[in-house]
Amino acid sequence: MKFRTAAVQYELADISSFEQFAEQVTHYVRNASEYGVQFVLFPEFFTTQLLSIGDETGKALPIERLPDFTTDYIQLFRSLAAEYDVYIIGGTHVLEIADGKLRNAAHLFHPDGKVDVQHKIHLTPVEVGDWNMSPGDGLEVFKTAYGTIAMLTCYDIEFPEIVRMARAKGADVIFCPSCTDDRHGFYRVRYCCHARAVENQVYIVTTGTVGSLRKVDFMRSNFGQAAIISPNDIPFPPAGILSEGIINDDMLVVADLDLALLEEVRAKGSVTTWRDRRTDLYPDWS
Incomplete structure (x- = not known):
């Protein structure tokens, strides 16, 4: 199984309407479609751009107002996934759950209209202390026409388990x-x-926000780069980088993923890290 994926280095800038947000998102999806991709990845917290729309005084909206845009966010991405016949990982968007708690949630939009959600499992101090968020309490994987994927957001990738x-x-x-x-x-x-790709012999597709939201707390500075990362073995580039962007530029990157190569290196690669894990000495986190 082979497929092509794109990752967007989304440039944050203050806006004045949801329509501006929709125009920017549509630009990236349309651009990616011109390269014949099957998946498009957006960054974490890129919908905080909507907070810069502001209130009647021009002051940025607080994080508690971001869930107000959920219906429009889902409608926009569902329509784009259907129109361009692509799977879209719509970065993350903040949802409100019971008792006023917020969750940072990755969304997978299928071309057929289905929407899957994975809540971020590990939260940073800002998410907990300043934005009153609560962590997700489970991990799911998601079936697509091109195989099984997972969505793990930012800090999550720092936890090998x-x-x-x-x-x-x-x-x-x-x-x-x-x-x-x-x-x-x-x-x-x-x-x-890179470590997770080596340990588990999987592909990692990652991207981050670039630019600045001058009105929005904790989003005034961004440092990001998209990359499509492979295991480090002979069928792949020596550095394990299939494609990467220019740091802090407004752009997208594209690469082809061959799932058969993963099976090949798991079975008879230079090393077989997935097969050789010592579950007799440490837990098998499956």
Whole structure:
């Protein structure tokens, strides 16, 4: 099984209406479709751009108002997935759950209109302390026409156990939307993406926000780069990078993923990290 995926380095800038947001999103999906992709990945927290629309005084909306846009967000991405016949990982969007708690949720939009959701499992101090978010309490993998995928958001990728669980459930590709504000955070996520690809012999598709929301707290600075990452073995590029963007530029990257190559290296690669895990010495997180 082969398919083509794109990852968007989404440029954040203050806007004044949902229509502006929709125009920018549509531009990226249309651009990706011109390359014949089957999947498009957007970054974590890119819908915080909607907070810059502001209230009647011009002040940015608080994070608690972001769920107000959920219906329009879902309608936009469902229509784009259907129109362009692609799977879209719509980055993450903030949802409100019981008792006023918020969740940071990755969404998978299928071409047939189905929508899958994976709540972020590991939360950063800002998400907990400043944005009153609560963590997801389970991991799912998702069947598509091109195989099984998982969505693990930013900080999630820094925890080996959860990626091991995704692989044990059958995921061959991990989509990792991210949002980091400086080099330290960016490289934590990026290096962990490479480690998880090596450990589990999977593809990792990741991207982050770029640009700046001058009105929105915690989104005034972004440091991001998209990358499509493979295991480090002979069928793949030596650095395990199938494609990567230019840091902090407004752009998208594209690469082809061959799932048969994953099976090949799992069976008879230079190393067989998935097969050789020592479950007699440490737990099998499956």
